[in-house]
Amino acid sequence: MKLTRIIFFVLIVISAGCISPAVQVKTNEGQGELAKRLTKVQDRLLHGDVPKFTTEFILADVSLDPAYQRRFTEFSGDISGRYLQALSMTQPEANPVDIHSLAEQVLKYQKPDGRFGDESLSFAPGDISDRHMALLWGNGRLLVGLMEYHKAYGKPEVLQSAVRLGEFLSGIAGTMLKPEVAEQFKESLAMGYICFTQLMEGWAMLYDATGDKSYLELAEKAGQYLPERGVQHSHGYLNTLLGSLMLYERTEDETHLSFARDRFDELVASTDYLVTGGVAEFFGEPREGHSYRDEGCSEADFLFVAFKLWEVTEDSKYLELAEKCLLNHFFFNQFETGDFGHHHIDRGVGFVASDNVGYAWWCCNFHGIRGLHETQGHCVTCKENACRVNLFLEGTFGGEEATVSINRTGQKEPGYMLEVTEAASGTSLHVRKPSWAESFQMLKNGSEMEVNTLADGYVDAGPVIKGDRFEIRMEYRLSLVTRSGELYDWENAPSGVQAALLYGPYLMSVDDISQRQFMAEPSSRNIVWLDEVPSPAPSESDFCPEAYLSASYFHDGMYGNHQTIFRPMAETSWQYPGNTRFWFQFDRKQ
Secondary structure: OOOOEEEEEEEEOOOOOOOOOOOOOOOOOOOHHHHHHHHHHHHHHHHOOOOOOOHHHHHHHHHOOHHHOOOOOOOOOHHHHHHHHHHHHHOOOOOOOOHHHHHHHHHHOOOOOOOOOOOOOOOOOOOOOHHHHHHHHHHHHHHHHHHHHHHHHOOHHHHHHHHHHHHHHHHHHHHHOOHHHHHHOOOOHHHOOHHHHOHHHHHHHHHHHHOOOHHHHHHHHHHHOOOOOOOOEHHHHHHHHHHHHHHHHHHOOHHHHHHHHHHHHHHHOOOOEOOOOOEEOEOOOOOOOOOOEEOHHHHHHHHHHHHHHHHHHOOHHHHHHHHHHHHHHHHHHOOOOOOOEEOEEEOOOEEEOOOOOEEOOOOHHHHHHHHHHHHHOOOEEEEOOEEEEOOOOOEEEEOOOOEEEEEEOOOOOOOEEEEEEEOOOOOEEEEEOOOOEEEEEEEEOOEEOOOOEOOOOEEEEEEOOOOEEEEEEEEEOEEEEEOOOOEEEHHHOOOOEEEEEEEOOEEEEEEOOOOHHHHOOOOOOOEEEOOOOOEEOOOOOOOOHHHOEEEEEEOOOOOOEEEEEEEEHHHHHHOOOOOEEOOEEEEOOO
16 A cells, blocks of 8 residues: 655665664754653653652662652562662763662662561561562562662672672572462462562673672573463563573573563464553453553563564564554553553553553653663664664664764655764665565665665665665555454455554554544444545654544444544653544445
């Protein structure tokens, strides 16, 4: 389906340097969607109110001071650790909380046995309860935070504290690794066995800093007991898969890679994987008494696992899964305040309004920062004298060897200028050819090139030198995906089908703030007509102006044909949360 011609103007200046996701990314504030969203959530943490993140507020889960009561202090070290991790990664300027002073004060609350939190809790066999699992979760997040801080700033006293915490966790592993404990907590939701298995991430980081292989041995044992998805907390489950991939990177044992890849592939093939590209807070069917909603931490973890699988396997399907989550569910999950959090899900509609707006300041904001930061490291990567353009997002990406600036140059027919301002010579260029592109053309310095697609889904642009210009022209594919996962081009879609609408990489939506008439009662049986191909619609969007479509529909309860505007679901995150529909009824008039 050829609707809108999207032209990407690409100015490439490439180097032979290596840009990997682990490299500190240089990003110009104010450039593009990634920087905009990162600035928004960091401003929320640094300068927001209700709650205001003071030192006392952050440390409440390790100080346990009754004068500073807040939510989830029983998860001892959860906010403290996440704060240290996220802000050690991004190191924002003008932080009213001195992160070095914060780290020093965290250490003061460490107990003699190395733990943080309630020292009265016994980890003897038979004593394990939800309170123990909460402490383990928080201590695990704090271990990662301490290690990320040490990685950034190299403070030996922080590493020493992390080692003491590691010794405590090693000491209680004998109890936690008993099969009966794993069985006891396999369906305990947020207090489940994943509170123990998520320690794999911190153990891998401890190994990096100390070289002590006992941490890898513990991680290997813990991963073996990860229960099936069932009704588990998706955040902890996906974080455990990330730990397994980290274990593979450090041991080169294919068992760990196969475990994580198989579990992830099974998830994507299941009904637990949503058409939005993400997952719900808990796996399984909605349960009575529990909200059916998403969670920003889980969407970020989905990104991390997909990106990591792409890194270690070089299978582009994982990059496309990461991109789908990023541009749809992960971006949507962020609120207009900058917060990440929870949105309620109606399986017949999409995301629906709730009486409690789910700004999850206690966890999702930090994981959201990490997700945006790590995405920056995957936009452009270089390896073995070949640079790859992986994601078409604005920003400045790179490291010491090369810096690539990507800027949008158009609105109605958007273009991108990519310029590498620090460069060596002798590198070839590969540009990703997305599966959602109906057509793909490339022009080099004004002359059309033959598009030779490599096995990994990239187009080989050949050797490049400073000043080479590449113009890439794509057309978005317009398609419908049913609840069972069947994919149809618009022309071939069956009549009378309930489906979601995809346009290029975007999941399209209609919401009750921008399209009130479509969503007005009664709207549950509105029909979008397949007889007329949607046409480009006017847009003032800074994010994706080319992806607004006008479509003809029948409104339940009245006669006549009407028009509504479909736009990418992620754009609705910049308005107060309402009802956002992405499941529609499609039919033909005859």
